Amino acid sequence: MSIYDVVIIGAGIIGTTLARELSRYRLRVLVLEKEYDVSMGATKANSAIVHGGYAESRATLKGKLCYPGRCQFEQLDRELHFGFDPIGSLVVTMEDAREPLEQLVQQGTDNGVPDLEILDGNTVRAMEPNLNPGVQWALYCKGAGVCSPYEMAIAMAENAVNNGVVLRLEHEVQAISSRGEGFVVQTSGGSFQGRFVVNCAGIYADRVSHMVGAGNFSIHPRSGEYLLFARGTGQGVNSVIFRLPTAMGKGVLVTSTYHGNLMIGPDASDDSPRDDTSTHMERIAAIYQQSRQLYDGMDPKKFLRSFTGIRARSSDNDFHIEESSVPGFFHAAGIQSPGLTAAPAATERLIKLLAKSGLTLEPDPGFNPHREPIITRKELRPFPEVKHLIDMPSAPEKIICRCEQVTEAEIVDSLHRGIRVKALDGVKRRTRASMGWCQGTFCRPRIAEVMEREYGEPVDNRFDIEHSGVSRVTRSDFLEFFQRRQ
Ligand SMILES: Cc1cc2nc3c(=O)[nH]c(=O)nc-3n(C[C@H](O)[C@H](O)[C@H](O)COP(=O)(O)OP(=O)(O)OC[C@H]3O[C@@H](n4cnc5c(N)ncnc54)[C@H](O)[C@@H]3O)c2cc1C
Incomplete structure (x- = not known):
């Protein structure tokens, strides 16, 4: 069984930012995520505001960490290009x-x-x-x-992986036991050993903490x-x-x-x-x-x-960023708003606590803080100017998603960044393809073709089918309701 210095449970903004920060040091770091991609919990669906830091009192950890977190966004965006x-x-x-x-x-x-x-x-x-x-x-x-929160978590994860962090998707943590000076973490995909474990499991953080008998909070x-x-x-x-x-x-x-x-x-x-x-x-x-x-x-x-x-509101309505009653097992739990803003400061706090508990932080001279963007914010070009790019055969400049004008080169790039993209929605969050007016009616089969060609196997549509099973108010529901009201 591989032994890691730190095992992180959950690849939301907290888990991915922590992984990226730890990759500055000579450490073996593992991230375990139950979903098919990173950023699938609260980090995917929130207001995306980088808050000022005035809305919570200094008596709370939320209040203490928001402004220091906000202060790091410009620098992080310069390094990772996620959009701020x-x-x-x-x-x-x-x-x-x-x-x-x-x-x-x-x-x-x-x-x-x-x-x-x-x-x-x-x-x-x-x-x-x-x-x-x-x-x-x-x-x-x-x-x-404002920022782009899922792009931020993806950027953190890509950069962490490129700096040596191991990411295991579709590995749901199911049990944790103490062994010697560390823990054995059992997942749906096998067992792993870690000296330190950090619980960044979002709305499931209380369940994960109960696995090791360390729960002093519940999630509501x-x-x-x-x-x-x-x-x-x-x-x-x-x-x-x-x-x-x-x-x-x-x-x-x-x-x-x-x-x-x-x-x-x-x-x-x-x-x-x-x-x-x-x-x-x-x-x-x-x-x-x-x-x-x-x-x-x-x-x-x-x-x-x-x-x-x-x-993920905790029972006392504040963040729990602490070493638990079980030495070596840490919580980053109850991270509701402003958790996205606070994430850089929250992970700094975690790293200090880990060091205090015995984690050696020896800088890795090979650490590269930079990650190139997949897409950048852009104005859409008038349709007549791009029509020929939509109709052309396979080529880097070919437009695959006409609503958001995403090119084949951008989609190909998103697939080869150290994290296997398993679903069309994974490409969507990385490139914006299918986020436009037609919501993917035009481009999803075309994205699937590119993925199949690049990966040499059919797209596993299990994930996209699961996703489409969620009942949501659609454009036609909304317009019908609105017209009835008038
Ligand atoms: C409606 C809403 C609006 C918000 N607006 C803002 C805002 O504007 N600004 C702001 O700063 N913050 C905002 N927040 C808060 C912010 O989104 C969260 O604080 C932040 O995303 C939490 O990140 P996280 O990594 O703790 O959790 P998550 O993103 O939920 O990640 C937890 C991860 O753990 C994984 N996981 C769970 N159980 C297991 C297991 N057993 N094994 C393996 N993996 C597991 C999950 O799949 C998930 O990927 C908002 C939140 C919500 C919900």
Whole structure:
């Protein structure tokens, strides 16, 4: 049985960022992920906001780690090219009362956030012309922004693998036992031995911790649904727009995604089963109505799709980043928002704790922090200019996905980066092919052809079939509901 210095359970943003950070050192690191790809949990479906760092109190780990995490995004994006844009954020209020915003400024200042400013309604409306004219005040955070979260986790994982980390997909951890100075981790794909184990299992982190008898928390999933609109619709909003936070979280926001789609959501419900990512017409309609009170730039005909993310809320509503009661077994659990933003700081904390517990951190001179992008953010070219590229026979410049103008070369590149891409959806998250208006009707058979040619075997459609089994509000459901309402 191979022996690893560190075994990481879960390849979300925490597991992949930790793996990449550990690959700076002369260590044997293994990542075990139960799904067919990295970034399949909360990291795939969230608001994608790089938060300012003012919304949580310093008394919590969430509050302590958010701003230090945010500060690392520019550098990480320069190295890994996953997409980060500091477009700024606004917390707006329709009430003529500055106090709640001043409290957030105070909280942010206590957290070390330097770029907070309260703006009056006129200034805010000049920045955001589509905002409800009733907005009275807003808290502006200049350095907050948006990123592409699954591209970030993919970039982290690719870079980690290229620096020597071993990634095992479709390896579900099923049991863990102590052995000597470490652990034996049993998975659906075999057993592995590790001196240290880090539990980054998202909504299953409590179950994983119980395997080793180390659970001092439970996970209470809270789902959030979203509406995503067509590419280009994000142009009407210049920053991330929030309302004042409530006990249920930061509430429904309006933003452009990194790639220019208008996105609204999430709501919050504690009633769904742990991994239920279906969406529901009544919830989608309620989010739409709430967002319209805030922002008047939505065209329902441009609705593209709905999706759900599941927050891994812990019993005390805070992150658990600690060595557990079982020496050598660490938790990175309860990582709900702002977990994406905090990830770089959360993993720094984990590495310090691992070192304190005896992990030797000898720098690896061969570590390469750089990863080339697969795609970069781009404006789409007019259809007549690209039509000949769609119709041409196989060639690097041939366009495979006409909605997002993704080329054959980009798809081929995504398949040869050290992580076997097992499903069409894996190509989608790496290249945006099939994220456009037709949602893959045109390009999915063409992507399958390229994958089959490159890998020399048919695409295993098991994963895409499982994915398509989730019940979601579609464009036609949404439009029908909307027309009935009018
Ligand atoms: C609706 C919503 C909105 C959010 N918005 C934001 C935001 O705007 N900004 C922000 O900073 N944060 C946001 N967050 C929080 C952020 O998305 C999460 O904190 C972050 O993605 C958590 O990453 P993770 O690696 O801990 O978990 P995950 O991404 O869930 O990864 C856990 C991984 O563990 C794997 N796993 C589970 N059990 C096992 C097992 N037994 N064996 C092997 N593998 C296993 C899973 O398959 C999964 O891949 C939001 C979250 C949600 C749900």
